[in-house]
Amino acid sequence: ARQKPIVVVTRKLPAAVETRMRELFDTRLKEDDKPMSQAQLVEAVKHADILVPTVTDRIDAHLLSQAGENLKLIANFGNGIDNIDVLSANARNITVTNTPGVLTEDTADMAMSLILAVPRRFAEGMLYLKEHKDWPGWSPTWMLGKRVWGKRLGIIGMGRIGQAVARRAKAFGMQIHYHNRRRLSEDVEYDLEATYWESLDQMLARMDVISIHCPHTPATYHLLSARRLKLVNKDAYIVNTARGEVIDEQTLARLIENGDIAGAGLDVFENEPKINPKLARSERVVLMPHMGSATEEGRMDMGEKVIINIKAFIDGHRPPDRVLPSMV
Numbered sequence: 001a002r003q004k005p006i007v008v009v010t011r012k013l014p015a016a017v018e019t020r021m022r023e024l025f026d027t028r029l030k031e032d033d034k035p036m037s038q039a040q041l042v043e044a045v046k047h048a049d050i051l052v053p054t055v056t057d058r059i060d061a062h063l064l065s066q067a068g069e070n071l072k073l074i075a076n077f078g079n080g081i082d083n084i085d086v087l088s089a090n091a092r093n094i095t096v097t098n099t100p101g102v103l104t105e106d107t108a109d110m111a112m113s114l115i116l117a118v119p120r121r122f123a124e125g126m127l128y129l130k131e132h133k134d135w136p137g138w139s140p141t142w143m144l145g146k147r148v149w150g151k152r153l154g155i156i157g158m159g160r161i162g163q164a165v166a167r168r169a170k171a172f173g174m175q176i177h178y179h180n181r182r183r184l185s186e187d188v189e190y191d192l193e194a195t196y197w198e199s200l201d202q203m204l205a206r207m208d209v210i211s212i213h214c215p216h217t218p219a220t221y222h223l224l225s226a227r228r229l230k231l232v233n234k235d236a237y238i239v240n241t242a243r244g245e246v247i248d249e250q251t252l253a254r255l256i257e258n259g260d261i262a263g264a265g266l267d268v269f270e271n272e273p274k275i276n277p278k279l280a281r282s283e284r285v286v287l288m289p290h291m292g293s294a295t296e297e298g299r300m301d302m303g304e305k306v307i308i309n310i311k312a313f314i315d316g317h318r319p320p321d322r323v324l325p326s327m328v
């Protein structure tokens with residue numbers, strides 16, 4: 001019988017996913033719920049036929065240079081692949097796959113929640129009740145936020161997730177604007193009632209809420225640079241459920257502190273899991289610990305995608321979710 005391939009999984013996954021992987025492959029699982037150390041990662045790439053990393057593993061050129069000849073597939077448990085040096089992997093004849101599609105709606109829900117939560121001061125209201133037991137009661141002038149309905153939402157990155165956010169925001173009565181490398185087809189634009197901005201600078205200056213949905217690539221690193229953040233309206237909010245590196249976080253924190261940007265809803269950070277103390281203390285910032293795709297169903301779907309990609313690869317097919325060099 002053909003030997004089962006050795007699949008090394010870098011993080012603890014939902015039990016059902018682990019069970020299924022054990023049935024199908026010679027799967028080496030992580031016992032504790034911690035990221036692998038650098039030494040463990042080196043061991044993993046040396047012995048694995050197939051590696052299943054997550055966002056918390058840095059699969060860079062140096063690590064790949066230590067990989068064994070047998071490593072042929074990196075099946076990322078996650079959509080974003082900025083943790084993997086895909087070009088170095090491809091140069092070593094290693095295929096890389098990810099899990100697109102299955103976390104679109106969950107991530108869009110998180111973004112929409114933040115788009116509502118920040119202007120409507122959800123976190124402040126909740127913290128007030130949790131920390132002060134002596135609420136004097138309703139007041140006509142207290143805890144006033146900003147109306148979301150009718151406001152302009154500027155979406156940066158109009159792929160699957162960006163469009164899912166646009167559908168939600170439209171239902172909440174927002175006006176949809178977007179900046180993307182490519183303009184959407186006329187049909188899709190019409191359905192979403194979305195206005196395209198070729199110039200990101202011009203869009204930034206005119207939005208009430210800005211939500212980020214592009215991948216982190218060398219081209220989008222600090223896309224919201226200090227210069228661009230200064231174009232953002234004083235009354236505007238920024239939401240990020242994509243990757244922290246897309247925003248110059250220090251400048252964002254400073255602008256919020258000085259009242260030059262109204263607030264932010266952040267699910268991702270530039271130096272995860274470290275949180276900029278200015279952002280942590282600001283009342284006008286809602287923070288989430290990278291929970292965009294964190295649903296039980298979503299994680300099962302992600303596991304299923306990983307398994308499908310691995311099976312296709314082993315059976316000699318091209319895995320459905322290959323990451324192409326043009327995507328990085």
Ligand code: 8YV
Nearest residue numbers: 054055077078079080292293
């Ligand atoms: C995942 C994410 O939890 O898929 C992504 O890009 O950021 C998260 O939703 C993470 O990537 C798992 O590796």
